Each structure stands twice: as C-alpha cells, then as structure tokens.
Amino acid sequence: MTVTLADAFDEPAFVPYLAAGDPDFESSLSYVEALAAGGADVIELGLPFSEPIAEGPTIQQAIVRSLESGMTPERYFEFVEALEVDVPLVCMTYYNLIYQFGPEDTDPVRPFVERAAEVGIEGVVVPDLPAEEADRLGGYCDEYGLDLIFIVAPTTAGDRLDRMMERVSGYVYVQARLGVTGARSDLSDQTEETLARLEGHDVPKAVGFGISTGEHAEAVVAAGADGVIVGSALVDIVAEGHETGEETERTAGKLRSLAAELKAGALAGKERRPRPEGT
Amino acid sequence: MTVTLADAFDEPAFVPYLAAGDPDFESSLSYVEALAAGGADVIELGLPFSEPIAEGPTIQQAIVRSLESGMTPERYFEFVEALEVDVPLVCMTYYNLIYQFGPEDTDPVRPFVERAAEVGIEGVVVPDLPAEEADRLGGYCDEYGLDLIFIVAPTTAGDRLDRMMERVSGYVYVQARLGVTGARSDLSDQTEETLARLEGHDVPKAVGFGISTGEHAEAVVAAGADGVIVGSALVDIVAEGHETGEETERTAGKLRSLAAELKAGALAGKERRPRPEGT
Amino acid sequence: MSQPDTKFGEYGGQYVPEALMPAIEELTDAYERYVLGNEDGFVDEFEARIEDFGGRPTPLQRADQLSARYGVEIYLKREDLLHGGAHKLNNALGQVLLAKYMGKERIIAETGAGQHGTATAMAAAHLDMPCEIYMGRRDINRQRPNVFRMRLNGAEVTPVDVGRGTLKEAISETMRDWASTVETTHYVIGSIVGPAPFPAMVRDFHSVISEEIREQSIEKFGELPGAVVACAGGGSNTMGAFADLLEEDVSLYAVEAGGSSLSVDEEAGVAPHSASLSTGEEGVLHGARTKLLQDSHGQIMESHSVSSGLDYSGVGPELAHLVDEGRVTPAAVDDDAALEAFHRLSQEEGIIPALETAHAFGFLETVAGPDGDGSVELPETVVVNVSGRGDKDLEAVIEETDKRELENAPRMEVFDP
Amino acid sequence: MSQPDTKFGEYGGQYVPEALMPAIEELTDAYERYVLGNEDGFVDEFEARIEDFGGRPTPLQRADQLSARYGVEIYLKREDLLHGGAHKLNNALGQVLLAKYMGKERIIAETGAGQHGTATAMAAAHLDMPCEIYMGRRDINRQRPNVFRMRLNGAEVTPVDVGRGTLKEAISETMRDWASTVETTHYVIGSIVGPAPFPAMVRDFHSVISEEIREQSIEKFGELPGAVVACAGGGSNTMGAFADLLEEDVSLYAVEAGGSSLSVDEEAGVAPHSASLSTGEEGVLHGARTKLLQDSHGQIMESHSVSSGLDYSGVGPELAHLVDEGRVTPAAVDDDAALEAFHRLSQEEGIIPALETAHAFGFLETVAGPDGDGSVELPETVVVNVSGRGDKDLEAVIEETDKRELENAPRMEVFDP
Numbered sequence A, B: 001m002t003v004t005l006a007d008a009f010d011e012p013a014f015v016p017y018l019a020a021g022d023p024d025f026e027s028s029l030s031y032v033e034a035l036a037a038g039g040a041d042v043i044e045l046g047l048p049f050s051e052p053i054a055e056g057p058t059i060q061q062a063i064v065r066s067l068e069s070g071m072t073p074e075r076y077f078e079f080v081e082a083l084e085v086d087v088p089l090v091c092m093t094y095y096n097l098i099y100q101f102g103p104e105d106t107d108p109v110r111p112f113v114e115r116a117a118e119v120g121i122e123g124v125v126v127p128d129l130p131a132e133e134a135d136r137l138g139g140y141c142d143e144y145g146l147d148l149i150f151i152v153a154p155t156t157a158g159d160r161l162d163r164m165m166e167r168v169s170g171y172v173y174v175q176a177r178l179g180v181t182g183a184r185s186d187l188s189d190q191t192e193e194t195l196a197r198l199e200g201h202d203v204p205k206a207v208g209f210g211i212s213t214g215e216h217a218e219a220v221v222a223a224g225a226d227g228v229i230v231g232s233a234l235v236d237i238v239a240e241g242h243e244t245g246e247e248t249e250r251t252a253g254k255l256r257s258l259a260a261e262l263k264a265g266a267l268a269g270k271e272r273r274p275r276p277e278g279t
Numbered sequence C, D: 001m002s003q004p005d006t007k008f009g010e011y012g013g014q015y016v017p018e019a020l021m022p023a024i025e026e027l028t029d030a031y032e033r034y035v036l037g038n039e040d041g042f043v044d045e046f047e048a049r050i051e052d053f054g055g056r057p058t059p060l061q062r063a064d065q066l067s068a069r070y071g072v073e074i075y076l077k078r079e080d081l082l083h084g085g086a087h088k089l090n091n092a093l094g095q096v097l098l099a100k101y102m103g104k105e106r107i108i109a110e111t112g113a114g115q116h117g118t119a120t121a122m123a124a125a126h127l128d129m130p131c132e133i134y135m136g137r138r139d140i141n142r143q144r145p146n147v148f149r150m151r152l153n154g155a156e157v158t159p160v161d162v163g164r165g166t167l168k169e170a171i172s173e174t175m176r177d178w179a180s181t182v183e184t185t186h187y188v189i190g191s192i193v194g195p196a197p198f199p200a201m202v203r204d205f206h207s208v209i210s211e212e213i214r215e216q217s218i219e220k221f222g223e224l225p226g227a228v229v230a231c232a233g234g235g236s237n238t239m240g241a242f243a244d245l246l247e248e249d250v251s252l253y254a255v256e257a258g259g260s261s262l263s264v265d266e267e268a269g270v271a272p273h274s275a276s277l278s279t280g281e282e283g284v285l286h287g288a289r290t291k292l293l294q295d296s297h298g299q300i301m302e303s304h305s306v307s308s309g310l311d312y313s314g315v316g317p318e319l320a321h322l323v324d325e326g327r328v329t330p331a332a333v334d335d336d337a338a339l340e341a342f343h344r345l346s347q348e349e350g351i352i353p354a355l356e357t358a359h360a361f362g363f364l365e366t367v368a369g370p371d372g373d374g375s376v377e378l379p380e381t382v383v384v385n386v387s388g389r390g391d392k393d394l395e396a397v398i399e400e401t402d403k404r405e406l407e408n409a410p411r412m413e414v415f416d417p
C-alpha cells in the first residue's frame, strides 16, 4: 500500500463501507475491489460481529450473510491479504472480537492489532468502544502504527468531544444523525451542527450515516465535510444482487458506478464550499 | 282415594318413586299406574325442580326430561288429578317450588298445600327442608290434613332426631346410607344402625336410597323396616325405555313386574324378622 | 369477628338435605369455637398464614388517572395482589385451615370463574390436604388457565356436565358429593352463599378487607371513604369490603352483572344477566333463602355474564337483606360497560382487572364518566375493591372485545403478531 | 442505596455507541441525583408507589413441606406476589419514574419472558407514559399471555425477527431504537446488565428485596439466614436478594439455567444452556464487560433454557465479579430438574412458580433432596427468592412436561377434560 490514511483526505474523500465476506468470500473481494476502482479513498471493511448493536437492518443482514458464509476474524485477515486494492483500509468491528482474538495466554487486544498491522490495515473503528474505554486499544494502535478512529455523534459535545479529539487520529467519523446506519434521502441539520462543533479541530472529518447519492455527498462536502462515508446504499446493491442471483460482475459494476457517482459528488461539493477568506 | 298414609304400612309397604311427567305426561301416567298395579302401597311422586341437590344422576336426568316435556307445578297437580290409582300419593319436591306457588299476594306455601290437598295428595316430603325450617309448611300441612314426612339420615341422631320425631307424621323416610339417590347393590350397615336409633319411635319407617331388587327389599324389611322406598331402579327402566324408543306399554310392564318383585321381597322380609318376644 | 348469624332478616337459613345437617351443626360449632372464639389459636394461625402465604395486607392505592377522570379521589383496594390473584384466598385458606382443625381429611369445592377453585387448591396444597374441585364444563372451557393451575396444585378437577355447566350446577354437584362424604370431607363454599353458617363465616374470613380499608383510609386521607364500590356475584368480596363499615356513614354499592340485558326469557328459563339483587325475587337456592333469578314457577333461571365469576342465579342472603334494608345500593353494569372499564383500568392505571372486578369500575363510568347518567353523585373519596386480576380472562377478553366495537380497546389483531 | 458503581473489578463499563454516551451521562447524573441523592423526593415517591401500586413489602413465608423435605428451615421470599407477578416491577417502576423525573416522554424496553415487558408496560400505564416493548418472535410465541398483557396495558409490542428471536436480539434491537431517540426516550433495561449505570441502578431498585429479607428474617427467626438462593438470568432478582447481605456471613447461591446440557455446539454457535456464570468467559456484550457465552472467535452464542427469562448469553457484571471473588457460588440446574421442581412447589406448597424461579428450587433438590448429591450442606435456614409466578408458563409447562416422564407431574391429559 502506498497511500496512507493521512493522505487520503487531501481532496474530499469518498469512504465506502462493506462487510467483508458478504455474501461470500470471493464475491466480496470483487465488490471491495470495485469500490476501489470506482474511486474510493479509504475503505471501511466490516468484520462481522453477532450482535451489531449500532447497525440498522441493512448492515445487520450483511453481517448475517457474511457470518453464514463462514467469516471469522482470521478469515477476515486472510480476506484483507487477498484484496488487490491500493486504498487504505480501516477495520470496522465490535470490541468483543478484538478482545477475544489470539491465543488465550497473551494480552488481550494486542494480537488483533498486531495481526491487523501485519495485513496492512491502517485504522480501526469500533462502534461500541467509546473513548472512555479505549485506552488499551489506543495503546496498541499507537504501538503498531494504526489510527484509532472515533465516531462523533450529534449528541457529542463539550468535555466529551474535547477528550475524544485529543485521542483521535486518521479522521473522525461524523455521525450525520442520531440512530443506526441505513440509507436515507434527506440531509440532516444535525450534520451541520456537528461539523460546526468540530471546527478548529485539526483532523479530517468524514460524515456518514444515511448518505446514498452523489447529490447527498455533494451537499455534505459543501457543508464542510472532508469526506463522505457510505455504507447501507452500497450494501443494498450487494443484497439485491445476492437475492436476485445476479452475476458477481454485474453487481460489482453497479457498485463501481455508484462509487464513481459518490466520489464525483464529493468533489463537486468542494467547489460549492464558501471559499475561506484570504485564500 | 280410600287408603290413607296411616293405613299403608299395616303390612310391609312398597313405596316407589317416579318423577311426574318423565319422560312425558301421558307415558308417565301409565308408568305410575303400573306401579300401583304392581303393588305399590304409597307412591312418592316427584315434582321436578331445576336444582335437585339431593338427587343422584339417575333422578336428576328424570327431572331434566320431565322439565323439558313442560312439567310445571300446576301441570303436576293436573297430573295427579288425571292419575287413576287407588294408592296414597306423596309429593316429593324442593322447597322453592312450594314457596313460589300461587298468586303473589297470598301467604307463601299455603296455596301449594291447599292445591295439593285439593287434588288428593296425602303427604309431602321436601329433601331440602330440614325440621328446623319446616314450621310454616308444617302448619299448613296440619291445617289441610297432609302428612309432612321427614328424611332421617344415617347421621341424624340425638336432639335433632328427637325434635324431628316430634313433628313427623305419616312415616319417616330412612335414608339407607349417606349420599344421594341412586341404585346400588349392597345393603348398608348404616341402615341397621339408623333403624336401631329409631326403635321406640312410634311411626312407620320406610327405608330408601339404593334399593333395587326384591332381595334388597327383603333384607331391609327383615332388618326392621316397615317399608321400602325405591326410586332410581324404577327410573332406570323409564330412562332405558325412553332412550331405546320402547313402547310405553312395554316399559310399563317392566315397571309393574319390578314393582311386584319388590313388594314380594318386602313381604318376604317380614317373615324373616325375628319375632318380638311375647307375640 | 362477629356473631354466628344464621338468618339475615328473612334470608339465610339452612335448606339442605338432612344428611348434611349434622355436618352443618359440626361446622357451626367449629365456626363458633375456632373462628369466633379463637380456640387453639385458630385465628392467630389464620392471620399469620394469610399474611405470609397470602400477602396481606393488600395496599390501598390512589388511582391517579381515574381520580382525574371522575373528579373525586378514587382509591383501589388491591385484592388482586393476594396470592392466586383474587380475594378468594381469604376464605379458602380460612376454611381449609378450619377443616384441618376439625380433623377433616379431604376438601371439596365448586368453582365458577375458577378463582375460588384455584384459591382452594392452593390453600389445600399449602396445608397438605387432598382436594377435589367441581367445575361446570362451560366454565372449564371459558377459564382453561385456572383449570391448569388447579391441576398443577395437585387438585382433581371434575367437570360437571349437567345443565348449562356453570357455577349453579357445580354447586349442586358439590353438595351431592358432600352428602355422601360429610364425615371426612369439608365443603369449602366459595362465596357468602349456602346454608348457615357459611354466609356469616365466609364474610368473616373476608372482612379483613374492610378492616384494612378502615385503617388504611385513616392513614392515607384521615377519614373513612365516602363510598365503597364492589362487584357482586355471590357477594363475598362485596361483604368483605363492606362488613366493617356497615355501622358507618359510608355509602355501599354492590355492582352486579347486567349481562346483555336486564330483561328475561321466561320461556327458555334464561336470564341474560346475573342481577339477582336488582331484579331477583325471594326464594330458596343452595341451602339459603335469598334473592334469586327464577321463573314464575320457582324454577331457577340460568344467569348470564361475560364474567364467569358473576354468572350465578343467587346472591348471598346477608347482601340481599342489606339491600332490602336500604343499607346497600345495588347497581347493574352490562357486559359492554364492563369490558370498556376493563380496558380503561388496564391502560390508564396499569392494572388488568378480572372481568368481575371490571363491573365495579363500569359503575364509576356509568354514573360519573363523561357520558355518565349522574344518577349517583360520587362522594369525595371512593374506594373500589379490586377483587381480582385479569390474567385468567385474557382469552375471553380478546374474544369478547373482537365481537364489539369498543373505542378504547387496543387493536386485537396486533395481539397475534 | 449505594454509590454509582461503573466497574465491578474488571467487569462492567460502558461499551456503547457514541450516540448513546450523552444519554448515559445524563442517566448517570439523574441516577446520582434522584436515586442516590433523593433529589425532589424521588426515593420517597418510589417507595410509596412500589408499596401501594406494587404491593411491597412482599412476605417472607416458611415453606412447611419443603422444610420437612430438606430437614432445614426453608423460607420463601414472595416476589411472585408483586404486582405483575415477578420482582421485575421494582426496577421497571423505578426506571419509569426516573424517566419522568428526567423529563423523558417515552419508554422503551426489551423483554424475554415478557415479565420485564409487562412490568414496564404496567409501570408506564401507571405513570401515564407511552411505551414500546421489543420482544423476540420466538419469545412472543412462547409467552403469549404476556404479550396480551402488555398490549392491554396500552404498550406497543414490536416483534424482533433477527437471529433466534430471543432476549439477546431484543436487547440489541432496543439499543438501536434508543440510539435514534435518546433525547426523548428512556430505555428501561430489564436486568442488571448493559452499560453503567444500569447494572448498579437496577440492583439498587431491587435491593429492597434483600433489605426486607434482612428485617423479616430477624423478625421471624431472630437472625440472618444461613443462605440465600436465587435464580439468575441477567441476575436482577439475584442481586436484589443478595445486595444487602454481601457483607454478612450468608452463603449466596446464584442458580443458572443448565438447559439440556452444559456442553456446547461450537459449530452451530449454540449453547444448550444459559450458564454464563458457571461456564462463560469474559467478554463484552450489550455495553458491559462480563461473563458470557461465546465461541472461540468471540461471537456470542445462542443460549437455551426451558425458561425464556433465563435464556440469555450474558449475565450482570457485578454478579460475574462476585463469582470471581468467591462471594457468590454459581450453580446450574437443567431443564428436567427445573420442571420437576416446578411441579413440586406447585403441589406441595400451593405456589406455582415461574419456570425461572423453579431453577432455584431445583438447586435445593439437587443438593439436598432424597437423591441429592450432597455437594452443598444446607445451613439451618435458607431463603429462596420466589422471583415470579408461573401463570405465564402454563402452556410451556404442559408442553415440556408432556415431552418428559416426570414422576411428580399431574397427568396432563386431564388438563383438557
């Protein structure tokens, strides 16, 4: 890999999410590669956990498909190794899988981070691990050179926000609205308010939760985001392909074109941004 | 009517019971007449009440059949008027029917007793009216010349028995065993004990509850009874006739022959009695 | 506890087969000695057991939403919290314990809604006595969960197929059993009905309800309530809630089941209601003279109510007497109004009442609800006796609600998601 | 009430999506102010309502037959008499009231056996709050009467179709709802699980159980009991029964569901039991680090128990900690033994327990019954927490009993006479 997470946000970034192994190992490889081909700047690759409490029904179903096709943490790392993409990868998973990985007699968490680093993962995002509980994981990420990405919710503010900003690296995942993941068609006021609260913090801000079209992406970037994270809208394509028995290539093609649309939207959004004074 | 209740027990008496109107008015007339022809000395004629708490299933069903065929207290009296028998009749019913009979503005109970006397009924037995509650009915019976018959149970003794013996007239109905009516095949020890307790009371003792054959009747009379009361065994014949659609005459014939057997049994019983000393 | 009343004015008495009289005398004697005289510490043991096993005292709770609705203080006497889910245990435990003191070896009882049967089965299990319960076939089908509960408690449940298969037939059948087994068996009658001493004795076991209402009222609002409202089938929860307040300036309302209508089909021998206090006439049933539903000949009519526990053609003689005296005011609430009140209490107070109990709440709505007839002006504080909980009635409520268009019922199809 | 614990040794914590953290901070603050600090008289109001509406105190009753059977004094803490039929109301009422003090407008909750759902629905109706309950589809089918009850109390019941459709999935789903609605909504979690402050707060609402056990034991037999036994699903009735006795010389037994076997089918991701204390390993589930049933990768395994209320893959972090510390002894009782104990208590004591509760009684039989293994010597007095009544389980018991040959079960065909 040549691009790093730090570089990825030089221009407005498109950050897609897919669950690794959805609906099976081989197709999933093609799908992730299609996203890269479509212009992804960073890819959030889900490692499925049986109790995904932060996900909406779309991603929940993706996780079920992946688990049923035999995905495990070790298979996940093999998946990453098998991927042929030149895009920084972020592992998105839940804390119990990180905690349980590796032989019984080692320090919990270390084996996971070590293996992730080994396969070339550049960052980790853990929806059920708030900053307060992140010391251990943070420590190992530092040690192995991974970024630990936090999610900032519309309700995150004040002291909590500050503490989080101290620890964050790579980028912040700005949750566009309250609730769980899932594609929606409107842009939330909460996004702008959250972005406003983050002004002055020198870290890229990627906005996710509910973005599904190029127009959305454009609007979000115009509102000041450094990138857009898109999950459910892409997973919907995978799900439909799976259900209708579509050829992998055809589904991959659809993913690629939605990716291209979203990336284009993000870029267009930058043009619409009010130019900072004095530039 | 020429024979009175007082005369009926001169020799061991056979006292059958049937529910008037079972299964219908006309057949029931024939059945009662058949009993008289078979040798009945007294007939206990049931006036059906909807809650016959002292009856077993056999007589309960007879009561249901009679009520369903339209029996009412007034029809009952018409039934008695229509009967062509030369045997004293005792009305067996529950107190609520006696209490409710007649126009609203008269004294309760009087109209019933008056009408009963009018149609020639000579006695009344009311299973749910213990001696303690019998003042009113007793008074009107005296006034109209009816006997008020009490049931003496195996559990009746001491003061209660004495009080009852003071009031009783006609005969006492000796309940052969605890429980409700119904044909049984054994003779209860309780019968003898009860008869023993009644010794010295100068009133005919008719034993009922469970007597079904001539042999039974014989044993009961031999044990000291002045008469046998038979209900369920006779009602069984009526029920069977009804269920199998038998000709009325045929059923009546069976009743008549069982009656004859029972009467003969009673008479035979007297022969077996230990002769009182000095007679 | 009070004196052994055998008559209440003209009502009451002992109209039973002679075979039962000795048992009734024995019971009267035991009632006087143990219950009234606390011989061998009977009353102490009863009180300890009804506390520990039964869960007394039951609370007197302010009903916030109903108080707002009716503009007066509504308090709930929570007999639904008694073990088994109804007031019935007061009496069942008392009688089974008494049977034990009397040296009896077996318990029988009848049941309508199944509440008395379950209470008796529980009490018998608690006191280690064999137990058999008679129940009409129709009631068995209407109250299946209660049949299961009795069986689980080790009781035999014997179906009664005679007649319409409801409480009336079950009582007759139990009396028949008793007539054969009096020497070893005690018949635990389920309400303030039957021959003396049952009406007085059952009342005494339940009068703890009104004693607690007295104490708790004074504690909670400093005086006696202006009125007490209770539903009346046989009338045991009613008399229990009234007994200790008869001499006080408290209005007493006994709410009967108005069924589908107060009119009567003489021909069929069926009353489409169970309102013996409001519409019945004097007569003799199940051992007592009382008010009852009968045709012009004196045959007992079948009663009807959406709630099995009120579905009875007679009523306790003491209650009949108190109504004649003007001390207790009877009222009838029909099936529809009872169901509506059932849903109101469930939704607004978080208490699912027995359908029997719902009648008492229907009375509040009928007189003081938004569309009330104003026939009774409610006093400042009203205590309603919540005689039981509605778990046993779930299936019946769904079925009956489905038949009607009740504005306040939850959509029923959602019940089967 | 105690200090706001967020960790219990290594267990506990707040492993939740960031979106929930502010709500959890707000809740922590409210917990400290109202529950621990009695601000605005919260605790006084809670105590008054749990008495009047809930029926506290519940009795401590001597079990005569069991005492004879096991040769020690067995006392029953009668939480089954609490309104709704289980201990669950202590917590549900506490949290709904707290939500009200916090100005929340809507209540959500998950439920397994339906007991927490019904308790929450009742509390929400009582306090006039809209309420939505998530329940796994499978549990909905297993516990239909409770679904009806929630609907009757005006709550929405939302089926959860994900996974196996039991408690685990319902909790996840409720967390998802909460993540979208935190500002207006309070999530009433149903046991001592979830992120801090829930485990401590839920324990505090239930600790009245052990406070009463303390007082009542002294009153009844002059000292503290030698042991307290309670069943443990999430562990709320357990911690409630233990909390006030942790510092005392009282043995504490937490009885889990042994299901059909304690072995595990890793391949299928299914544990045929729910014994997280006895067999589980440390992990993170539903917001807390605790002992849980998971495969070697850390995926949560589906648990199994004949009783829905124990059918959960995790357990409260405080309980997990107390087990590690050796203060609480875990034990597992399998489905068969639980059913057998269910029938024993029903028949011999006249109390039909919840299937969950039956596990606690199965423990007595397993160690001290005629065929007991003697692994534990029971002390002179043992208190068993009767966490709930079994009305909700009737159908399940019939079905499960039919499958087995249980010597002490009543013949089931008679149930359908």
Ligand SMILES: Cc1ncc(COP(=O)(O)O)c(C=O)c1O
Pocket: C086, C087, C112, C113, C114, C115, C116, C190, C191, C192, C231, C232, C233, C234, C235, C236, C237, C238, C308, C309, C310, C354, C356, C357, C387, C388, C389
């Ligand atoms: C809950 C409940 N309330 C009331 C009644 C009516 O009985 P009573 O009038 O004797 O209180 C019953 C009878 O089963 C009942 O179960």
Ligand SMILES: Cc1ncc(COP(=O)(O)O)c(C=O)c1O
Pocket: D086, D087, D112, D113, D114, D115, D116, D190, D191, D192, D231, D232, D233, D234, D235, D236, D237, D238, D308, D309, D310, D354, D356, D357, D387, D388, D389
């Ligand atoms: C009666 C009863 N007991 C016990 C439990 C288990 O829960 P906990 O372990 O939180 O007490 C439940 C749960 O539904 C229950 O209903």
